[in-house]
Amino acid sequence: xxxxxxxxxxxxxxxxxxxxxxxxxxxxxxxxxxxxxxxxxxxxxxxxxxxxxxxxxxxxxxxxxxxxxxxxxxxxxxxxxxxxxxxxxxxxxxxxxxxxxxxxxxxxxxxxxxxxxxxxxxxxxxxxxxxxxxxxxxxxxxxxxxxxxxxxxxxxxxxxxxxxxxxxxxxxxxxxxxxxxxxxxxxxxxxxxxxxxxxxxxxxxxxxxxxxxxxxxxxxxxxxxxxxxxxxxxxxxxxxxxxxxxxxxxxxxxxxxxxxxxxxxxxxxxxxxxxxxxxxxxxxxx
Amino acid sequence: xxxxxxxxxxxxxxxxxxxxxxxxxxxxxxxxxxxxxxxxxxxxxxxxxxxxxxxxxxxxxxxxxxxxxxxxxxxxxxxxxxxxxxxxxxxxxxxxxxxxxxxxxxxxxxxxxxxxxxxxxxxxxxxxxxxxxxxxxxxxxxxxxxxxxxxxxxxxxxxxxxxxxxxxxxxxxxxxxxxxxxxxxxxxxxxxxxxxxxxxxxxxxxxxxxxxxxxxxxxxxxxxxxxxxxxxxxxxxxxxxxxxxxxxxxxxxxxxxxxxxxxxxxxxxxxxxxxxxxxxxxxxxx
Numbered sequence: 001x002x003x004x005x006x007x008x009x010x011x012x013x014x015x016x017x018x019x020x021x022x023x024x025x026x027x028x029x030x031x032x033x034x035x036x037x038x039x040x041x042x043x044x045x046x047x048x049x050x051x052x053x054x055x056x057x058x059x060x061x062x063x064x065x066x067x068x069x070x071x072x073x074x075x076x077x078x079x080x081x082x083x084x085x086x087x088x089x090x091x092x093x094x095x096x097x098x099x100x101x102x103x104x105x106x107x108x109x110x111x112x113x114x115x116x117x118x119x120x121x122x123x124x125x126x127x128x129x130x131x132x133x134x135x136x137x138x139x140x141x142x143x144x145x146x147x148x149x150x151x152x153x154x155x156x157x158x159x160x161x162x163x164x165x166x167x168x169x170x171x172x173x174x175x176x177x178x179x180x181x182x183x184x185x186x187x188x189x190x191x192x193x194x195x196x197x198x199x200x201x202x203x204x205x206x207x208x209x210x211x212x213x214x215x216x217x218x219x220x221x222x223x224x225x226x227x228x229x230x231x232x233x234x235x236x237x238x239x240x241x242x243x244x245x246x247x248x249x250x251x252x253x254x255x256x257x258x259x260x261x262x263x264x265x266x267x268x269x270x271x272x273x274x275x276x277x278x279x280x281x282x283x284x285x286x
Numbered sequence: 287x288x289x290x291x292x293x294x295x296x297x298x299x300x301x302x303x304x305x306x307x308x309x310x311x312x313x314x315x316x317x318x319x320x321x322x323x324x325x326x327x328x329x330x331x332x333x334x335x336x337x338x339x340x341x342x343x344x345x346x347x348x349x350x351x352x353x354x355x356x357x358x359x360x361x362x363x364x365x366x367x368x369x370x371x372x373x374x375x376x377x378x379x380x381x382x383x384x385x386x387x388x389x390x391x392x393x394x395x396x397x398x399x400x401x402x403x404x405x406x407x408x409x410x411x412x413x414x415x416x417x418x419x420x421x422x423x424x425x426x427x428x429x430x431x432x433x434x435x436x437x438x439x440x441x442x443x444x445x446x447x448x449x450x451x452x453x454x455x456x457x458x459x460x461x462x463x464x465x466x467x468x469x470x471x472x473x474x475x476x477x478x479x480x481x482x483x484x485x486x487x488x489x490x491x492x493x494x495x496x497x498x499x500x501x502x503x504x505x506x507x508x509x510x511x512x513x514x515x516x517x518x519x520x521x522x523x524x525x526x527x528x529x530x531x532x533x534x535x536x537x538x539x540x541x542x543x544x545x546x547x548x549x550x551x552x553x554x555x556x557x558x559x560x561x562x563x564x565x566x567x568x569x570x571x572x
């Protein structure tokens with residue numbers, strides 16, 4: 001109705017970050033790296049995973065909703081444009097299997113040719129109602145409203161400003177004194193500003209934890225996710241029910257050895273339903 | 287020296303199952319589905335994962351050893367030959383990222399064209415010695431020698447004959463009476479006959495558990511792995527030290543919802559070192 005869009009109607013930073021345009025080539029989408037989710041040397045890994053989830057959702061042949069995605073961070077994604085190829089290589093009656101890559105021009109000092117910066121596979125499915133149950137109940141913790149909202153755990157890191165975090169257990173060590181401890185973190189977390197949960201933002205939230213090795217060792221070594229897997233247990237209805245409320249997010253490391261450590265994580269809705277479980281393997285320098 | 291190979295010198299069934307021949311096309315290998323590892327409607331998922339690990343190891347450009355692999359079972363692999371494409375799409379200084387597919391001719395009723403039956407991604411790396419530690423100690427259980435060796439949990443399933451299993455906790459429910467219980471299984475397990483551990487066999491062992499939903503519900507519904515991820519914490523030296531001794535393998539489900547349930551697993555050497563952690567998402571029918 002108006003010729004200019006007032007700022008109050010502008011897109012949420014998350015929606016801007018995962019916005020994609022379908023290209024002429026089959027299965028191909030173009031996006032723009034968001035500075036709002038910038039990490040130290042590239043975009044936040046969670047937003048990259050979310051962008052791949054978004055590419056599948058936008059694909060005209062997409063069957064059902066995400067069941068799993070594995071994203072491998074092959075190289076730091078640079079600023080500027082990127083291209084996603086999201087190829088549904090096998091479509092069954094109720095499941096669909098995807099190969100995905102992100103490419104950028106000028107990576108790795110190459111001369112004008114685009115280079116693979118991210119690889120991924122995913123499964124989408126049309127899910128039917130079945131018996132459902134859990135074998136890992138949400139831990140009993142203080143409600144989100146009673147947990148103090150933490151300032152970003154590190155200053156000057158853009159993506160940390162995009163999440164409202166309320167730590168319950170295992171925030172950054174108070175001192176980097178090398179005192180070994182367990183690597184368990186629990187926090188209430190949601191988008192900042194709040195935004196209704198969807199599959200893409202659930203994928204992004206699955207990567208919200210700082211490196212487990214920092215907590216385990218009270219030692220801040222350079223570290224970064226090499227590969228993350230997210231299993232989606234939520235339906236669209238479950239996501240709608242979760243709305244904009246905080247999720248309880250839990251992560252711990254299991255094994256750290258010779259430069260790589262794993263992390264296993266769960267995300268529950270405020271009402272106690274596990275919406276996603278997630279795993280990653282993380283490089284650490286020393 | 288002899289014109290015939292005596293049976294005592296024949297390859298271990300595992301080595302036969304993962305044997306591959308490099309083809310003329312780049313990154314391409316051909317293999318033959320092993321009947322020794324046949325499951326109900328296709329090969330054991332673990333042997334498929336192992337074959338992909340083997341393809342990377344055989345690739346002349348392979349950098350380092352496996353850090354992670356994710357294998358997605360897009361369709362049942364049929365009997366006969368298959369083709370693997372194992373493409374190192376990004377090689378960095380010390381890490382390498384792979385896209386892998388398995389194709390078979392005549393899948394899905396197509397006329398003579400090969401179809402994707404499996405997709406995968408993997409990361410290999412040259413690992414350096416760093417600080418190492420665990421945050422998940424091996425559970426205290428009876429030693430392998432004191433745990434009774436179990437007959438295969440189901441008769442007539444070939445791949446179950448390929449493993450020596452000694453259950454410590456959570457074998458198949460004694461009665462399929464629908465009594466809900468926790469989904470934790472612990473067993474000592476190794477190849478049958480014993481074989482020195484390597485990355486390929488460690489990948490195969492990561493899928494050795496029967497579906498968690500059977501144990502959780504004492505109800506035997508059709509079920510199958512959709513996607514498995516293995517994180518390798520072991521070096522070649524660790525594998526050599528593990529030798530042919532049994533591994534302690536532990537698995538549990540976390541969430542089962544609307545046709546899919548997850549599983550998180552760990553494998554420790556007899557000496558208590560976590561050699562691999564693994565996760566999967568499993569379809570179940572009802």
